[in-house]
Amino acid sequence: MPGEFDLIRRHFSRPAMHTALAGGDDAALVVPRPDMQLAVSTDMLVAGTHFFADTDPTDLGWKALAVNVSDLAAMGAEPRWAFLALALPAADDAWLAAFADGFYACAEAFGVDLAGGDTTRGPLNLCVTVVGEAPAGQAVTRAGARPGDELWVSGRPGRAALGLWALRDGLALSGEGRARCLAALHRPQPRVALGLALRGLASAMLDVSDGLIGDLGHILEGSRCGAQIETAALPLENLLDCGAPHDAALRALLSGGDDYELLFTATAARHADIAALADRLDLPLHCIGQLNDRPGEMLLRAADGSLQPPQMTGYDHFA
Amino acid sequence: MPGEFDLIRRHFSRPAMHTALAGGDDAALVVPRPDMQLAVSTDMLVAGTHFFADTDPTDLGWKALAVNVSDLAAMGAEPRWAFLALALPAADDAWLAAFADGFYACAEAFGVDLAGGDTTRGPLNLCVTVVGEAPAGQAVTRAGARPGDELWVSGRPGRAALGLWALRDGLALSGEGRARCLAALHRPQPRVALGLALRGLASAMLDVSDGLIGDLGHILEGSRCGAQIETAALPLENLLDCGAPHDAALRALLSGGDDYELLFTATAARHADIAALADRLDLPLHCIGQLNDRPGEMLLRAADGSLQPPQMTGYDHFA
Numbered sequence: 001m002p003g004e005f006d007l008i009r010r011h012f013s014r015p016a017m018h019t020a021l022a023g024g025d026d027a028a029l030v031v032p033r034p035d036m037q038l039a040v041s042t043d044m045l046v047a048g049t050h051f052f053a054d055t056d057p058t059d060l061g062w063k064a065l066a067v068n069v070s071d072l073a074a075m076g077a078e079p080r081w082a083f084l085a086l087a088l089p090a091a092d093d094a095w096l097a098a099f100a101d102g103f104y105a106c107a108e109a110f111g112v113d114l115a116g117g118d119t120t121r122g123p124l125n126l127c128v129t130v131v132g133e134a135p136a137g138q139a140v141t142r143a144g145a146r147p148g149d150e151l152w153v154s155g156r157p158g159r160a161a162l163g164l165w166a167l168r169d170g171l172a173l174s175g176e177g178r179a180r181c182l183a184a185l186h187r188p189q190p191r192v193a194l195g196l197a198l199r200g201l202a203s204a205m206l207d208v209s210d211g212l213i214g215d216l217g218h219i220l221e222g223s224r225c226g227a228q229i230e231t232a233a234l235p236l237e238n239l240l241d242c243g244a245p246h247d248a249a250l251r252a253l254l255s256g257g258d259d260y261e262l263l264f265t266a267t268a269a270r271h272a273d274i275a276a277l278a279d280r281l282d283l284p285l286h287c288i289g290q291l292n293d294r295p296g297e298m299l300l301r302a303a304d305g306s307l308q309p310p311q312m313t314g315y316d317h318f319a
Numbered sequence: 320m321p322g323e324f325d326l327i328r329r330h331f332s333r334p335a336m337h338t339a340l341a342g343g344d345d346a347a348l349v350v351p352r353p354d355m356q357l358a359v360s361t362d363m364l365v366a367g368t369h370f371f372a373d374t375d376p377t378d379l380g381w382k383a384l385a386v387n388v389s390d391l392a393a394m395g396a397e398p399r400w401a402f403l404a405l406a407l408p409a410a411d412d413a414w415l416a417a418f419a420d421g422f423y424a425c426a427e428a429f430g431v432d433l434a435g436g437d438t439t440r441g442p443l444n445l446c447v448t449v450v451g452e453a454p455a456g457q458a459v460t461r462a463g464a465r466p467g468d469e470l471w472v473s474g475r476p477g478r479a480a481l482g483l484w485a486l487r488d489g490l491a492l493s494g495e496g497r498a499r500c501l502a503a504l505h506r507p508q509p510r511v512a513l514g515l516a517l518r519g520l521a522s523a524m525l526d527v528s529d530g531l532i533g534d535l536g537h538i539l540e541g542s543r544c545g546a547q548i549e550t551a552a553l554p555l556e557n558l559l560d561c562g563a564p565h566d567a568a569l570r571a572l573l574s575g576g577d578d579y580e581l582l583f584t585a586t587a588a589r590h591a592d593i594a595a596l597a598d599r600l601d602l603p604l605h606c607i608g609q610l611n612d613r614p615g616e617m618l619l620r621a622a623d624g625s626l627q628p629p630q631m632t633g634y635d636h637f638a
Contacts, residue, residue, distance in 0.1 A: 021460060024461075025541070026358075026391075026394050026461075026524075026526060027391055028358070029356050029358055029453075030357050031455065032351050034353075037348050038350070038351065039347070040346055040349060040434065040448075040450070042402040042436055043404070043437050044405070044406055044437045046439055048441070049440050049441050070345075071346050074345040074346075075344070075345050075346045081359070083359060085361045085446045087365050116359060116360065118362050122365030122366075122367070122442070123365070123442040125441060125442070125446075127444075127446035129361055129402055129404075132346070134348075139340075139348055141340060141348075206345050222344070
């Protein structure tokens with residue numbers, strides 16, 4: 001008959017590295033480094049809405065933290081501390097052990113201390129809050145893009161959506177392609193090194209969680225700009241080579257969420273710097289369009305030069 | 320068809336007072352004051368476990384923040400920022416408006432900025448994370464009590480439990496008593512002023528959320544002490560005057576949670592200082608016992624001098 005406190009202690013008590021007081025008191029105590037501002041983000045993941053209830057708990061533990069670390073990366077903040085609140089339908093020891101393994105794997109990969117949390121009974125729900133640090137004034141928001149800035153996206157966006165459609169809707173992919181897409185869905189890689197390197201380079205940035213088009217809309221709104229995307233510049237080959245049909249690939253790239261790639265803007269004068277960064281980080285960075293001074297306008301330019309608005313929007317939990 | 324982002328904006332967009340960037344970006348940005356350490360606490364409240372699904376949403380909004388602010392009070396930390404993650408079965412405009420009213424009423428009462436959050440669809444679940452500040456090294460933990468220290472509790476502990484039993488089990492109270500006990504249950508008052516005043520006075524402190532006896536156990540464990548409680552010193556009159564029978568009053572006081580009073584220890588040399596604090600804050604503070612050097616031992620001394628262990632323990636969500 002393990003009680004709440006025993007459960008927490010047993011699975012979530014690995015030593016913290018840079019936390020004055022972790023867990024077990026009314027609050028955790030952390031000491032920010034001098035002259036830092038703090039970036040704080042909270043995400044709630046609900047079974048049936050954000051993940052299948054039978055998702056492998058180790059993957060789920062990784063992802064619950066990774067999507068939050070990604071929010072910090074998108075601000076150019078260094079991840080430092082995490083707080084985990086868990087509602088569980090039952091105290092399942094094996095599930096908690098596996099979940100903790102995935103969570104700590106992500107925490108160790110990105111230098112995050114699990115500093116505190118809460119555990120209770122209820123329908124499966126994971127709420128993670130993360131705190132990161134950035135030198136005062138250097139965080140990158142959504143509001144700094146200017147007309148003329150180039151639009152960039154990192155990595156291989158769209159694979160997570162293909163993985164979801166393969167699982168949920170039976171979308172056919174190649175064997176190896178399916179494995180790559182499921183890995184993108186279950187083990188997203190927050191682009192922390194990229195986010196930190198883009199401080200002082202990117203004018204605006206966010207992570208793509210709800211789809212490239214939908215999230216681009218947030219940059220355009222925050223920065224009062226429009227954008228034109230070059231269809232020919234979209235990194236479709238990373239999806240086609242997984243065996244996805246062209247239409248599914250395009251839709252996954254433009255409207256699929258869950259990849260947690262960074263979408264950012266920078267002046268054209270920094271193009272070469274960003275290309276060099278791609279080499280240094282061994283991470284593809286794609287220049288896919290340009291911003292303009294027509295607030296809210298978003299157009300795709302096709303290979304034949306024609307312009308049209310995108311047909312898909314991001315995922316909205318209450319639409 | 321209001322979308323997720325519209326809902327959040329409409330109800331949770333009151334201006335922040337001391338937040339560099341609140342809401343609407345990947346993360347909020349906050350700037351701690353110099354030489355402060357941060358206290359961070361997360362609590363998850365689940366319908367059916369922590370509150371009735373039909374609880375008045377204004378009360379629920381107050382309480383969701385109040386229980387977290389109370390955790391900061393219990394560290395002697397000044398509440399500064401809150402982050403709210405909400406899972407809702409449906410986007411209910413009237414419910415959200417009322418909930419936001421209660422939440423902001425508590426935020427304004429205690430100087431807290433709602434700096435960020437998340438909203439999603441799912442079984443009703445509220446996860447609040449709060450961040451407070453204390454001068455480095457001055458936060459009060461559970462680990463500093465010493466044998467000989469006096470044990471104190473604030474306010475009128477037990478009323479919230481009586482209110483719960485009145486609602487759930489039909490416990491009969493006087494008309495006015497019932498109203499007082501329901502107010503204690505629905506609108507707990509975090510003891511922030513007391514918590515701040517006890518920095519440098521209290522040797523250990525926590526807030527009573529799971530019952531006085533159960534929570535005292537956490538101080539004894541953290542401080543490696545035992546304790547003897549004087550039954551005659553327990554503030555039973557605050558429960559008896561609500562019309563509660565003696566047995567229910569004693570049980571509510573010792574094992575009822577949800578009052579969020581502060582339980583703390585201090586050397587006997589500070590007794591007069593603490594009594595003076597009660598006057599200054601116009602808040603009853605009761606010296607109910609003393610700590611000793613028998614780790615883990617907890618005994619109640621009855622009026623006839625006999626000693627016995629308490630018969631009730633705190634509430635455990637997974638027991």
